Amino acid sequence: xxxxxxxxxxxxxxxxxxxxxxxxxxxxxxxxxxxxxxxxxxxxxxxxxxxxxxxxxxxxxxxxxxxxxxxxxxxxxxxxxxxxxxxxxxxxxxxxxxxxxxxxxxxxxxxxxxxxxxxxxxxxxxxxxxxxxxxxxxxxxxxxxxxxxxxxxxxxxxxxxxxxxxxxxxxxxxxxxxxxxxxxxxxxxxxxxxxxxxxxxxxxxxxxxxxxxxxxxxxxxxxxxxxxxxxxxxxxxxxxxxxxxxxxxxxxxxxxxxxxxxxxxxxxxxxxxxxxxxxxxxxxxxxxxxxxxxxxxxxxxxxxxxxxxxxxxxxxxxxxxxxxxxxxxxxxxxxxxxxxxxxxxxxxxxxxxxxxxxxxxxxxxxxxxxxxxxxxxxxxxxxxxxxxxxxxxxxxxxxxxxxxxxxxxxxxxxxxxxxxxxxxxxxxxxxxxxxxxxxxxxxxxxxxxxxxxxxxxxxxxxxxxxxxxxxxxxxxxxxxxxxxxxxxxxxxxxxxxxxxxxxxxxxxxxxxxxxxxxxxxxxxxxxx
Amino acid sequence: xxxxxxxxxxxxxxxxxxxxxxxxxxxxxxxxxxxxxxxxxxxxxxxxxxxxxxxxxxxxxxxxxxxxxxxxxxxxxxxxxxxxxxxxxxxxxxxxxxxxxxxxxxxxxxxxxxxxxxxxxxxxxxxxxxxxxxxxxxxxxxxxxxxxxxxxxxxxxxxxxxxxxxxxxxxxxxxxxxxxxxxxxxxxxxxxxxxxxxxxxxxxxxxxxxxxxxxxxxxxxxxxxxxxxxxxxxxxxxxxxxxxxxxxxxxxxxxxxxxxxxxxxxxxxxxxxxxxxxxxxxxxxxxxxxxxxxxxxxxxxxxxxxx
Numbered sequence: 130x131x132x133x134x135x136x137x138x139x140x141x142x143x144x145x146x147x148x149x150x151x152x153x154x155x156x157x158x159x160x161x162x163x164x165x166x167x168x169x170x171x172x173x174x175x176x177x178x179x180x181x182x183x184x185x186x187x188x189x190x191x192x193x194x195x196x197x198x199x200x201x202x203x204x205x206x207x208x209x210x211x212x213x214x215x216x217x218x219x220x221x222x223x224x225x226x227x228x229x230x231x232x233x234x235x236x237x238x239x240x241x242x243x244x245x246x247x248x249x250x251x252x253x254x255x256x257x258x259x260x261x262x263x264x265x266x267x268x269x270x271x272x273x274x275x276x277x278x279x280x281x282x283x284x285x286x287x288x289x290x291x292x293x294x295x296x297x298x299x300x301x302x303x304x305x306x307x308x309x310x311x312x313x314x315x316x317x318x319x320x321x322x323x324x325x326x327x328x329x330x331x332x333x334x335x336x337x338x339x340x341x342x343x344x345x346x347x348x349x350x351x352x353x354x355x356x357x358x359x360x361x362x363x364x365x366x367x368x369x370x371x372x373x374x375x376x377x378x379x380x381x382x383x384x385x386x387x388x389x390x391x392x393x394x395x396x397x398x399x400x401x402x403x404x405x406x407x408x409x410x411x412x413x414x415x416x417x418x419x420x421x422x423x424x425x426x427x428x429x430x431x432x433x434x435x436x437x438x439x440x441x442x443x444x445x446x447x448x449x450x451x452x453x454x455x456x457x458x459x460x461x462x463x464x465x466x467x468x469x470x471x472x473x474x475x476x477x478x479x480x481x482x483x484x485x486x487x488x489x490x491x492x493x494x495x496x497x498x499x500x501x502x503x504x505x506x507x508x509x510x511x512x513x514x515x516x517x518x519x520x521x522x523x524x525x526x527x528x529x530x531x532x533x534x535x536x537x538x539x540x541x542x543x544x545x546x547x548x549x550x551x552x553x554x555x556x557x558x559x560x561x562x563x564x565x566x567x568x569x570x571x572x573x574x575x576x577x578x579x580x581x582x583x584x585x586x587x588x589x590x591x592x593x594x595x596x597x598x599x600x601x602x603x604x605x606x607x608x609x610x611x612x613x614x615x616x617x618x619x620x621x622x623x624x625x626x627x628x629x630x631x632x633x634x635x636x637x638x639x640x641x642x643x644x645x646x647x648x649x650x651x652x653x654x655x656x657x
Numbered sequence: 658x659x660x661x662x663x664x665x666x667x668x669x670x671x672x673x674x675x676x677x678x679x680x681x682x683x684x685x686x687x688x689x690x691x692x693x694x695x696x697x698x699x700x701x702x703x704x705x706x707x708x709x710x711x712x713x714x715x716x717x718x719x720x721x722x723x724x725x726x727x728x729x730x731x732x733x734x735x736x737x738x739x740x741x742x743x744x745x746x747x748x749x750x751x752x753x754x755x756x757x758x759x760x761x762x763x764x765x766x767x768x769x770x771x772x773x774x775x776x777x778x779x780x781x782x783x784x785x786x787x788x789x790x791x792x793x794x795x796x797x798x799x800x801x802x803x804x805x806x807x808x809x810x811x812x813x814x815x816x817x818x819x820x821x822x823x824x825x826x827x828x829x830x831x832x833x834x835x836x837x838x839x840x841x842x843x844x845x846x847x848x849x850x851x852x853x854x855x856x857x858x859x860x861x862x863x864x865x866x867x868x869x870x871x872x873x874x875x876x877x878x879x880x881x882x883x884x885x886x887x888x889x890x891x892x893x894x895x896x897x898x899x900x901x902x903x904x905x906x907x908x909x910x911x912x913x914x915x916x917x918x919x920x921x922x923x924x925x926x927x928x929x930x931x932x933x934x935x936x937x938x939x940x941x942x943x944x945x946x947x948x949x950x951x952x953x954x955x956x957x958x959x960x961x962x963x964x
Contacts, residue, residue, distance in 0.1 A: 614908035
């Protein structure tokens with residue numbers, strides 16, 4: 130019945146999946162390309178028997194022909210296509226082609242199946258860094274740091290981006306996932322408001338939460354059946370609200386006092402919850418805000434039932450472009466985050482991406498794979514994987530890259546070329562995406578940078594620490610979510626806040642915080 | 658001499674039924690491979706399981722994870738939520754298909770009967786994800802139909818999915834809506850097996866329809882009802898994870914957080930496989946006790962039982 134029970138069945142499943150997949154993939158793809166590399170490599174007749182041999186090509190400029198197996202994800206909006214331009218470009222530059230397997234279900238499940246079966250693909254993609262750390266520390270993944278002497282570009286990259294490097298390191302001081310930089314900008318989350326409605330009602334964007342309250346009231350008065358402030362996914366957005374209250378959502382590092390804290394115990398956190406309670410009571414936020422999903426939120430946003438929201442920055446174009454067809458005035462714009470507590474007017478730092486590629490320690494090609502990835506950390510690799518091929522996908526005008534007009538949006542570009550799809554980015558030039566965005570979105574990117582908060586460190590816990598804290602963490606989170614919801618809904622009175630804080634602490638907050646502290650100090654030391 | 662004679666007889670029997678046995682084989686293999694073999698995976702609940710090292714190389718930790726669960730501050734709430742939800746479901750969702758079957762049995766117009774049957778069993782084929790989002794959409798206080806009509810009728814709108822007290826009724830009603838038609842099928846089958854002569858005899862004796870139902874239909878259905886009941890008792894702790902997970906929100910954890918949603922959070926989200934497996938085995942054992950008890954009672958008070 131349960132998850133544990135089915136683990137033994139996993140290898141059988143995986144084997145059948147893999148054999149099924151490899152049938153329709155381009156297993157023979159590399160053979161057809163042999164001619165190209167054959168032209169440049171030494172024409173000795175003995176070599177033709179063995180085109181896959183890689184050791185003898187050291188002193189020729191030729192690119193050895195290599196194929197790695199790759200467990201990659203396929204995004205529903207731009208499903209994996211073996212004929213994408215990006216694979217061709219990579220092949221031309223590095224000689225590497227991939228035999229890609231795409232899991233039919235969740236990536237995390239596919240990974241654990243692959244690991245449990247022991248038959249790992251050379252390269253694997255993960256959406257979640259903690260998985261890389263977990264499998265890496267079990268011994269399944271190669272430690273990237275062991276190979277930096279054959280990766281000059283990557284070495285230099287690490288010096289340029291010490292923060293991203295540090296966050297990619299696991300609890301044992303090793304690195305199991307290639308860090309990425311640049312593409313995380315897509316994950317930037319901001320406040321947005323309906324400029325056209327504000328103008329009509331003669332309102333201006335609120336500067337702080339008291340003004341936010343009056344603005345919301347005015348909106349509610351003009352549109353009685355609206356919920357002027359709406360968002361999706363319930364309590365998750367306390368992270369974004371919290372930034373302006375100088376607090377967070379979970380355990381966080383307080384740079385001012387240099388300590389690890391638990392946000393839901395902060396006084397400022399309480400202030401924030403009190404505002405939300407007030408909003409809830411007056412119908413300024415949806416009564417079912419805890420369970421509103423993406424679809425419901427989109428309905429509210431597109432039917433004049435919500436006018437202020439928080440979400441990914443790309444939502445500006447997501448709403449404006451289609452909705453202007455019916456309502457030419459529709460104008461969703463960047464809104465500066467309202468100040469929560471004096472001096473704090475911030476957006477939570479979300480512009481990072483934990484996803485990345487991992488290399489199996491059991492692979493016979495670890496060194497070659499590392500060399501391949503080193504190319505991705507070169508300026509040339511960055512440019513190629515951000516913009517594609519000059520003349521074909523982009524041209525240079527006035528020293529600036531411009532995409533050819535065949536690509537209308539980022540999604541369109543991804544679908545047609547495979548550029549910036551999962552598995553083919555590490556170091557990314559975000560100007561490539563910016564060049565395809567509307568002027569509203571481009572200006573939002575510019576404005577948003579003014580309200581950046583400092584990126585939180587993400588210390589990695591060892592398996593023992595995880596074991597030690599996971600049960601406590603579950604209880605703490607449950608207690609917090611349940612009670613914070615009650616405070617907002619008004620089913621628990623703020624008079625009981627102290628009792629709540631006490632009970633929360635009793636569940637082991639200090640213990641978990643001390644584990645984070647320990648892990649953080651270890652990471653700081655490892656990075657020195 | 659005796660053992661040899663017995664084995665000869667067995668061989669003869671096997672030989673006689675060999676084709677029947679052969680037909681059974683796929684079923685047997687299915688159970689061995691997909692039901693029994695995975696049970697060996699339970700050893701991870703006694704080990705500090707390391708996915709890469711595999712089951713056997715991981716170190717033993719004894720009952721550590723069982724103790725952790727029993728000592729966890731959530732344990733009591735989880736157990737009582739699970740039992741209460743399971744029992745509520747059993748109390749209301751179990752009789753529903755029986756009642757529907759009895760009602761359908763009284764319907765003489767074939768067309769109407771077919772129509773009701775089709776309409777009532779179709780929801781069974783809708784996935785839980787869709788059902789949960791339908792429930793959330795219908796009951797939404799901001800956009801939902803239900804609250805719209807409540808307002809029209811002059812009632813206060815109810816925030817169904819944020820009030821702990823509403824979770825169980827909503828869950829059980831949606832379960833009934835989803836499965837009642839499907840589960841009716843088996844009772845209707847049991848009804849067709851009843852000898853029509855019994856009814857004739859009863860009619861001659863002057864029994865009205867109610868009497869006939871009470872004295873013929875129900876006793877004839879009893880074996881089916883009792884056996885299905887025992888099966889259902891086994892599932893009290895094993896409530897479908899999916900729908901509860903999709904319907905629950907933090908505000909209603911106090912009634913909606915059950916063992917399986919907890920296992921999901923701690924086991925899968927936090928990667929604590931051994932802990933999750935130990936909770937699974939724990940609930941399986943309690944379920945087994947439930948089934949044994951129900952079977953024991955059934956055997957004691959009626960002549961029908963599984964064994």
